[in-house]
Amino acid sequence: MTISITPAASQRMRHFLDQTPTAPGVRFGVKRTGCSGFAYVVDLADAVAADDQVIEIDGLSVVVDAKSLPLVDGTVIDFQRQGLNASFVFHNPNATGECGCGESFTVG
Template sequence: MTISITPSAQQRMRQFLAQAPSAAGVRFGVKRTGCSGFAYVVDLAEQLGEDDQTFQIEGVPVIVDAKSLPLVEGTEIDFQRQGLNASFVFRNPNATGECGCGESFTVG
């Protein structure tokens, strides 16, 4: 697994985990939605599913389900602030297109 997390994303994820000490880790994956097909999901994982895999990335437990794994392989997760807005940003080499709003992507 080659997901990477920038220092700013690591810091944000650690803040989330500190507020929820019972969480198993940060869930990263995709769901079918949006105008392009898939949307990223970043959330706290309260429990592990049967098909989940856990990766320690820079000390952050990242949980990815088996269906999402091939779609997020190689993705870099960043966290950026622009004015009053703050969000995770994804650089996914598997994405062959993105919608205009940047909320969803397609794969080849």
């Protein structure tokens, strides 16, 4: 299981974790939604469940649920600013297509 985080994404995640020091890490996964099937979820983790995998990346704990693991394996998480907009950007080798708005993706 590999997930990579760019320095920009790491800095953004650390900013949120610094504001909520009781959070055990950042939760990364997917949920069924959108016009293509799955959407990414990045949020502070409330807790770590028994079937979660915790990945340590440069001192950051990334919590991934068991159902999301095969869908996000190999993903690079970036954070980009474009004008007034700022968002996490995902480079997922498992995604075979994305919707036009970039909010959801499909797999094999």
